[in-house]
Amino acid sequence: xxxxxxxxxxxxxxxxxxxxxxxxxxxxxxxxxxxxxxxxxxxxxxxxxxxxxxxxxxxxxxxxxxxxxxxxxxxxxxxxxxxxxxxxxxxxxxxxxxxxxxxxxxxxxxxxxxxxxxxxxxxxxxxxxxxxxxxxxxxxxxxxxxxxxxxxxxxxxxxxxxxxxxxxxxxxxxxxxxxxxxxxxxxxxxxxxxxxxxxxxxxxxxxxxxxxx
Numbered sequence: 316x317x318x319x320x321x322x323x324x325x326x327x328x329x330x331x332x333x334x335x336x337x338x339x340x341x342x343x344x345x346x347x348x349x350x351x352x353x354x355x356x357x358x359x360x361x362x363x364x365x366x367x368x369x370x371x372x373x374x375x376x377x378x379x380x381x382x383x384x385x386x387x388x389x390x391x392x393x394x395x396x397x398x399x400x401x402x403x404x405x406x407x408x409x410x411x412x413x414x415x416x417x418x419x420x421x422x423x424x425x426x427x428x429x430x431x432x433x434x435x436x437x438x439x440x441x442x443x444x445x446x447x448x449x450x451x452x453x454x455x456x457x458x459x460x461x462x463x464x465x466x467x468x469x470x471x472x473x474x475x476x477x478x479x480x481x482x483x484x485x486x487x488x489x490x491x492x493x494x495x496x497x498x499x500x501x502x503x504x505x506x507x508x509x510x511x512x513x514x515x516x517x518x519x520x521x522x523x524x525x526x527x528x
Contacts, residue, residue, distance in 0.1 A: 370443055370444050370445065371444070371445070371446075371447070372439075372444050372445055372446045372450075372451075372493070372505055372507065373446075373447075373507070374446070374488065374491040374492045374493035374507060374510075375491055375492025375493065375507065375508075375509065375510040376492070376507065377437070377507065378420070378437045378438075378439055378444055378505070378507050379420070379439075379444060380393050381393070381394075381420075381422060381434060381437055382434065383434055383435065383436075383437065383507065383508070383509060384433050384434060385433065385434045386431055386432070386433060386434075387408065387410065387422070387424050387431075387432035387433065387434065388432075390410070390422055390434060391410070394412050394420065395412070397410045397411060397412055398411055398412055398413040398419070399411045401522065406425060406426030406429065406432070407423070407424070407425060407426075407517075408423075408424045408426075408432050409421065409422070409423055409424070409517075409518070409522040410422050410424070411521070411522070414441050414443070416441065416443055417441060417442070417443075418439060418440040418441025418442065418443070418452065419439065419440050419441065419521070420437075420438075420439050420441065421437070421438040421439070421518065421521060421522065422434045422436070422437050422438075423435050423436040423437075423438075423515060423517065423518045423522065435508070435509070435515070436506060436507065436508045436514065436515055436518050437506065437507045437508075438504055438505070438506045438507075438518050438521065439452070439504065439505055440452055440503060440504045440521070444505065446462070446493075448462050450462055450502075450505075451502070451505070452502050452503060452504060452505060453501065453502060454501070454502045455500055455501060455502070456484075456486070456497050456500045456501070456502070457500075459486065459495055459502065460486075463486075463488040463491065463493075465488050465489070465490055465491070466486040466487070466488050466495075467486065467487050467488070467489060468484065468485075468486055469485040469486070469487055469494075469513075469514075473485065473513075473516055473519075474516045474519040474520060475516065475519070475520060478519065478520040481498065481520070482498055482499065483496055483497070483498055483503075483519075483520055484496070484497040484498070485497070485514070485519055487513055487514050489510075489511060489512070489513055490510060490511055491510060492507060492508050492509055492510035492511070492512070493505065493506065493507050493508070494506040494508065494514035494519075496519065496520065504520075504521070506518060506519070
């Protein structure tokens with residue numbers, strides 16, 4: 316083999332190595348981009364899940380970030396200082412927040428161990444919160460009846476007399492752990508409570524009764 320041929324073969328070999336390296340680099344870059352795109356999808360889904368959780372009504376469990384059984388102090392950490400609050404003998408406490416986007420958010424708490432107040436019921440008048448099927452404040456009674464075949468109309472004596480004058484109607488899906496307030500066939504509030512326990516009278520219509528003022 317002449318020197319010229321040997322040199323040409325060497326150059327060809329170097330060129331082939333460079334091509335191989337380029338192909339490998341491109342493949343590695345594609346793999347990285349694919350992984351990043353997948354990570355982006357995961358991050359987006361996680362963010363969406365977090366947003367959905369903040370506005371979800373889950374019967375028998377939670378409204379927004381607050382769950383039944385939560386310590387009252389953790390609720391205050393999430394929502395900040397309250398608009399109104401009340402505590403009575405026997406360890407019962409109520410807290411209410413006026414929401415910037417309209418409506419209110421209220422918790423009724425008991426102190427089962429004499430030390431720590433825990434959320435027993437959650438009430439909201441804000442249309443921002445909704446169930447998985449899209450039910451929210453502002454919906455019609457007919458919509459709620461279609462979604463909850465077990466809705467029970469509570470008798471008048473189940474809540475305060477002044478609410479009767481406001482023509483408030485309360486329907487409770489006791490087994491599911493969620494009740495709804497209606498005025499003239501339109502939902503005005505959603506209350507989440509323990510499944511199989513009827514909604515408590517002291518939170519119906521709002522404990523603070525500022526809703527109608």
